[in-house]
Amino acid sequence: MPAVTADRPKDFIRDIIDADLAAGRHQKVVTRFPPEPNGYLHIGHAKSICLNFGIARDYGGVCHLRFDDTNPTTENVEYADAIMGDVRWLGFDWGDKLFYASDYYERLFELAVELIEKGLAYVCDLNEEQISDYRGTVTEPGRPSPFRDRSVAENLDLFRRMRAGEFPDGSRVLRAKIDMASPNMKLRDPLLYRIKHAHHYRSGDRWCIYPLYDFAHPLSDALEGITHSICTLEFENNRDIYDWLVEHLTLPARPHQYEFARLNLTYTVMSKRKLLQLVEEKRVHGWDDPRMPTLAGLRRRGVTPEALRAFATRVGVAKNNSTVELALFEHTLREDLNERSPRVLCVLDPLEVVIENYPEGQTETLEASFWPHDVPKEGSRKLPFGRRVYIDRSDFSENPPKDFFRLAPGREVRLRHAYVIRCERVVKDAAGTVTQLVCSYDPATRGGDAGARKVKGTIHWVSAEHAVDVEVRLYDRLFQVEMPGAAGSDPLADLNPGSLVTRAGCKAEPSLGAAAAGDRFQFEREGFFFVDPVASRAGAPVFNRTVGLKDSWAKAVQKAEPKAEARPAKPATPGPARAREALSPEAQALADRHGLSPEDARVLSEPGPLRKLFEAALALHANARGLAAWVVNELPAEARAGNPLPFGAPELAELVALIDDGTLSGALGKKVLAEMLTSGGSPKAIAERQGLKQIADPAALGPVVEQILAKNPDTVARYRSGNKNVLGALTGMVLKETRGQANPKLVTQLLLDKLG
RNA sequence: UCCGGCGUCGUCUAAAGGCAGGACAAGGGACUUUGAAUCCCUGAAUCAUGGUUCGAAUCCAUGCGCCGGAACCA
Numbered sequence: 001m002p003a004v005t006a007d008r009p010k011d012f013i014r015d016i017i018d019a020d021l022a023a024g025r026h027q028k029v030v031t032r033f034p035p036e037p038n039g040y041l042h043i044g045h046a047k048s049i050c051l052n053f054g055i056a057r058d059y060g061g062v063c064h065l066r067f068d069d070t071n072p073t074t075e076n077v078e079y080a081d082a083i084m085g086d087v088r089w090l091g092f093d094w095g096d097k098l099f100y101a102s103d104y105y106e107r108l109f110e111l112a113v114e115l116i117e118k119g120l121a122y123v124c125d126l127n128e129e130q131i132s133d134y135r136g137t138v139t140e141p142g143r144p145s146p147f148r149d150r151s152v153a154e155n156l157d158l159f160r161r162m163r164a165g166e167f168p169d170g171s172r173v174l175r176a177k178i179d180m181a182s183p184n185m186k187l188r189d190p191l192l193y194r195i196k197h198a199h200h201y202r203s204g205d206r207w208c209i210y211p212l213y214d215f216a217h218p219l220s221d222a223l224e225g226i227t228h229s230i231c232t233l234e235f236e237n238n239r240d241i242y243d244w245l246v247e248h249l250t251l252p253a254r255p256h257q258y259e260f261a262r263l264n265l266t267y268t269v270m271s272k273r274k275l276l277q278l279v280e281e282k283r284v285h286g287w288d289d290p291r292m293p294t295l296a297g298l299r300r301r302g303v304t305p306e307a308l309r310a311f312a313t314r315v316g317v318a319k320n321n322s323t324v325e326l327a328l329f330e331h332t333l334r335e336d337l338n339e340r341s342p343r344v345l346c347v348l349d350p351l352e353v354v355i356e357n358y359p360e361g362q363t364e365t366l367e368a369s370f371w372p373h374d375v376p377k378e379g380s381r382k383l384p385f386g387r388r389v390y391i392d393r394s395d396f397s398e399n400p401p402k403d404f405f406r407l408a409p410g411r412e413v414r415l416r417h418a419y420v421i422r423c424e425r426v427v428k429d430a431a432g433t434v435t436q437l438v439c440s441y442d443p444a445t446r447g448g449d450a451g452a453r454k455v456k457g458t459i460h461w462v463s464a465e466h467a468v469d470v471e472v473r474l475y476d477r478l479f480q481v482e483m484p485g486a487a488g489s490d491p492l493a494d495l496n497p498g499s500l501v502t503r504a505g506c507k508a509e510p511s512l513g514a515a516a517a518g519d520r521f522q523f524e525r526e527g528f529f530f531v532d533p534v535a536s537r538a539g540a541p542v543f544n545r546t547v548g549l550k551d552s553w554a555k556a557v558q559k560a561e562p563k564a565e566a567r568p569a570k571p572a573t574p575g576p577a578r579a580r581e582a583l584s585p586e587a588q589a590l591a592d593r594h595g596l597s598p599e600d601a602r603v604l605s606e607p608g609p610l611r612k613l614f615e616a617a618l619a620l621h622a623n624a625r626g627l628a629a630w631v632v633n634e635l636p637a638e639a640r641a642g643n644p645l646p647f648g649a650p651e652l653a654e655l656v657a658l659i660d661d662g663t664l665s666g667a668l669g670k671k672v673l674a675e676m677l678t679s680g681g682s683p684k685a686i687a688e689r690q691g692l693k694q695i696a697d698p699a700a701l702g703p704v705v706e707q708i709l710a711k712n713p714d715t716v717a718r719y720r721s722g723n724k725n726v727l728g729a730l731t732g733m734v735l736k737e738t739r740g741q742a743n744p745k746l747v748t749q750l751l752l753d754k755l756g
Numbered sequence: 757u758c759c760g761g762c763g764u765c766g767u768c769u770a771a772a773g774g775c776a777g778g779a780c781a782a783g784g785g786a787c788u789u790u791g792a793a794u795c796c797c798u799g800a801a802u803c804a805u806g807g808u809u810c811g812a813a814u815c816c817a818u819g820c821g822c823c824g825g826a827a828c829c830a
Contacts, residue, residue, distance in 0.1 A: 068830065138757075183759040629808060
């Protein structure tokens with residue numbers, strides 16, 4: 001079994017797989033990633049891809065890439081191609097396991113025929129509106145279609161003629177015959193096939209009937225021998241159809257569906273529909289706009305597949321509806337980019353500085369490392385320095401706030417890799433805007449070495465004479481609120497107007513003139529940048545800001561002048577629980593007659609299997625309270641629903657008797673019960689077979705307690721220093737040591753005695 | 757309202773009846789030729805109420821809250 005590491009995560013799906021493998025239900029794991037080629041993949045899909053392909057990798061299995069292309073009117077090759085490119089870019093390989101639902105059309109048709117022949121499907125002539133009407137509502141059952149009882153022969157004939165193109169679109173459908181009154185609306189005779197005289201991007205005009213997802217998906221899984229079909233939570237209700245189909249049809253395999261929570265991110269929308277709308281309404285510049293959460297957009301923004309995979313691992317896999325903070329993604333991104341991005345200097349908002357004591361016409365070259373000391377990489381470049389340089393406008397303040405380390409009149413600052421300079425004068429235009437700073441430099445600080453002097457601030461700069469002009473695109477979150485479209489509003493109303501700021505004429509150090517498409521840099525003190533592969537020209541790179549650096553100064557400034565930003569209110573906290581309802585007369589009678597707790601009496605007063613079991617056992621062993629406690633608290637939920645138990649009242653009575661006479665402790669009783677639940681049998685026999693007998697002799701337990709205490713000095717120390725919770729842990733250890741046979745009360749007492 | 761799913765620090769996620777842990781975020785500090793990175797520290801949670809148990813986030817009951825479900829979409 002694979003060890004859990006950062007890259008080998010553990011989650012409830014892997015737990016299921018572990019159990020399936022251990023039980024021998026499968027020898028090999030086969031998963032699948034099933035996109036529909038009707039849009040671009042986004043970061044939410046990345047989570048699913050990492051899960052499915054990751055499981056295949058971890059368990060030595062395979063993951064299929066299967067296009068769920070059952071809707072000819074929305075799908076096309078461009079999308080399919082883009083999806084394949086994206087999956088590959090993310091770092092996954094499906095080998096020769098590339099499949100299309102559209103390749104199964106013939107076999108799916110045959111399976112539909114089998115269903116009809118079994119009397120489990122029928123052709124329905126109701127129109128769309130009628131079907132919806134007949135379906136009922138969530139609270140009212142549906143009504144059977146008038147076509148529900150057509151003969152097999154007629155259904156077969158009609159279905160074949162549907163295929164032959166004899167009927168117009170929408171005139172007929174094939175439906176499964178399941179249950180029009182099912183509380184699960186998905187089971188109210190779901191549609192299997194619809195007529196669509198439409199050209200399909202792969203099957204062309206060969207078909208005019210197309211299967212629906214609920215039919216095509218489980219069957220495709222079965223045909224491919226998928227073992228674990230993993231999808232998102234909104235398909236939970238569809239699982240019943242899934243199971244119904246794979247159980248009623250003749251198929252080579254019996255796959256199972258499991259659902260996990262899809263990824264949501266703050267300041268982002270993830271629905272395909274909304275994303276499509278952003279593109280179609282030109283709110284962004286296409287699917288690969290770097291502000292989009294699509295893989296194409298993220299890639300163009302400069303996000304790496306490694307960062308995406310690490311992120312997928314970090315967010316985990318569970319069934320909670322969850323929204324991950326964008327900050328976690330940004331952190332994961334910076335973590336990855338930090339290691340791979342050479343440091344360079346680029347001034348985004350240039351302000352000219354003239355160094356008045358630096359000789360006119362002189363230029364010198366400084367050596368500057370590409371890497372900070374804590375990134376274990378080598379390499380440097382030459383940085384020209386001259387009398388005129390640019391610094392960033394935000395690195396100067398005429399009236400510096402408290403703790404401002406940068407340049408201000410009369411103050412010193414270090415130019416990264418160069419010299420310490422002092423601001424001597426400020427030059428302004430008629431409007432009062434600062435246009436130039438006149439500074440002096442200290443020749444003794446060459447290379448940035450300030451000697452004994454303490455210079456708190458270091459800023460980036462570029463030689464004016466040597467700077468190359470570049471375009472920089474500063475991307476920010478696409479939406480300005482955490483939950484775009486919350487409370488049913490239009491998310492597009494929450495678009496961040498500042499999500500893209502394009503800055504031409506940024507001053508970059510000369511080495512950047514040669515930057516090639518796809519290169520990554522850190523502009524020191526600014527952020528991580530990526531050379532846009534689309535907009536860049538040879539010698540004229542365009543830099544996309546992938547993500548800014550963390551900026552604790554900006555945070556401090558923001559805190560100083562707090563802006564009210566209302567966080568969306570937490571969902572209402574539950575009010576006080578309602579007062580306990582009075583016991584019903586039957587329950588009260590039961591409680592009085594047997595001395596039961598009100599809680600147990602209430603449960604047992606309900607007529608049902610529990611009640612019967614209790615009464616039958618009571619006739620055999622006269623301990624009502626004990627029996628009630630076991631029946632009410634320890635029997636699984638299925639027993640309540642009336643599923644037959646592998647044992648009956650005599651065994652239950654025997655179990656409680658064993659506990660009452662001290663042969664078994666409660667804990668041992670539970671062990672025995674677990675065995676009874678799986679394979680039935682007499683508790684006495686089970687206890688004997690497993691050699692379970694309560695140990696309640698202090699002389700026998702004393703040494704074990706000593707031993708555990710001696711082996712766990714740390715835990716003992718924690719107990720002595722006040723953590724009384726560890727008493728339970730120690731009790732647990734003693735219990736484990738005795739295979740659960742020690743009497744826990746006695747153990748606790750012994751422990752207490754020894755610990756003082 | 758019916759069916760299904762889910763409720764653990766602000767967020768995401770662990771803990772298979774036995775020490776409620778980790779990460780991000782937050783706050784503080786050290787270091788610093790990037791107000792970055794790194795390192796250290798702090799605060800911060802089991803939806804509620806009952807029950808079972810030596811011991812409950814975990815089992816049982818009741819309630820509350822949130823999400824999904826009535827496409828010829830997937």
